[in-house]
Amino acid sequence: MPDPIYRRPFVNQSGETIPAFGVFEVGGWVDNSKGRSVFRAVKPTKDGKVYYVNGPLAVPNGANGWAASADGHWALYEGSSQPQLNQEYGPKAGSWALHADGKGGFVIIADPRGTAAPPPGFPTGFSSRRIRVKEQAKAEVVNRIQGTAASTATENSPQFLINKIVVLSGVDPRQDPSSEIEAITVQNNLRKAYTNGVDRVIATQSKSDQKWYVETTPAGGGNVITGTLRTDLTTRMTEVTINVLGYSSENPADDTGGVKCFNPQDLIRPGLQPTELRYLFCGNAGAKVTAAQVTPQATGEPAWFLLTVQPPIKPPIQPEDA
Numbered sequence: 001m002p003d004p005i006y007r008r009p010f011v012n013q014s015g016e017t018i019p020a021f022g023v024f025e026v027g028g029w030v031d032n033s034k035g036r037s038v039f040r041a042v043k044p045t046k047d048g049k050v051y052y053v054n055g056p057l058a059v060p061n062g063a064n065g066w067a068a069s070a071d072g073h074w075a076l077y078e079g080s081s082q083p084q085l086n087q088e089y090g091p092k093a094g095s096w097a098l099h100a101d102g103k104g105g106f107v108i109i110a111d112p113r114g115t116a117a118p119p120p121g122f123p124t125g126f127s128s129r130r131i132r133v134k135e136q137a138k139a140e141v142v143n144r145i146q147g148t149a150a151s152t153a154t155e156n157s158p159q160f161l162i163n164k165i166v167v168l169s170g171v172d173p174r175q176d177p178s179s180e181i182e183a184i185t186v187q188n189n190l191r192k193a194y195t196n197g198v199d200r201v202i203a204t205q206s207k208s209d210q211k212w213y214v215e216t217t218p219a220g221g222g223n224v225i226t227g228t229l230r231t232d233l234t235t236r237m238t239e240v241t242i243n244v245l246g247y248s249s250e251n252p253a254d255d256t257g258g259v260k261c262f263n264p265q266d267l268i269r270p271g272l273q274p275t276e277l278r279y280l281f282c283g284n285a286g287a288k289v290t291a292a293q294v295t296p297q298a299t300g301e302p303a304w305f306l307l308t309v310q311p312p313i314k315p316p317i318q319p320e321d322a
Contacts (some may be wrong), residue, residue, distance in 0.1 A: 006073075009039065009067075011038055011063070013030075013041060017060045023091045025043065026042075039067070074132055075131055078098075142204060144308070145173065146201070147166050149194040151194075158188055184203075185212065190214050192214075217263055224291070225246065229242055235280070239261060260290045282316050286315060289306060289309045
């Protein structure tokens, strides 16, 4: 069992040994020998979104390790100036250390030491230049819109138009954000029929090809709820129960204050085989979510589908595996 501070499992796929207290970039997730998802650690690049800090032991290439998951952990730093409390440091491409002129993301909260004594309980070999930091996590914004069909599409139509755009999160794709008639092209990835001026859809912009893909079709009334996950949610889970915190039209919560929400299928992510069916969202218990009530064409019955899930801070575990 790792130290309570170091509870983020990862595998080193950087091609190098990650030093003790070294900062690494999260290059995605991989499944370990037990079938659980762990973070993939690579050397920082200029394009990284999430960075974690290795624990007090060096991790050779290909080996597993544990990264910090609590404020107050030590991290390596480089630079000629003496670090100061509350100063923001960040990673740089090609370095395992934090830098004052890095991209930010970590704030010094204690022990701004140079080559001072090693941390309590560790031998001299751990006395590399280090600072005690806390993370300043920044959630990635997803471009998501709602609109009404502006052209008629059949199940075989590859794409169709939507207008009357409402931005749910991220950027507005219209040239004129005030225009109700400006139309956006959406991919018909769900292979459904849409009627011009009638059917409403929610679409998300893919980061791989920048195209817009249909997520769900909102039900009449536009009932939307906000809440928190009761359990961890993985990309292999078809549904999850959320605790309802707010609602737009009516409160759908059961006697326990919960609502079952479906996790939409991931039909966008490239590289997945049909036998590796995954779902769009994942998150940790307690994460904030939004969901909308929609009526799937296949069943004709209203159901709740997740729209947004707060990004996880550690690999989610399916409840039955906990």
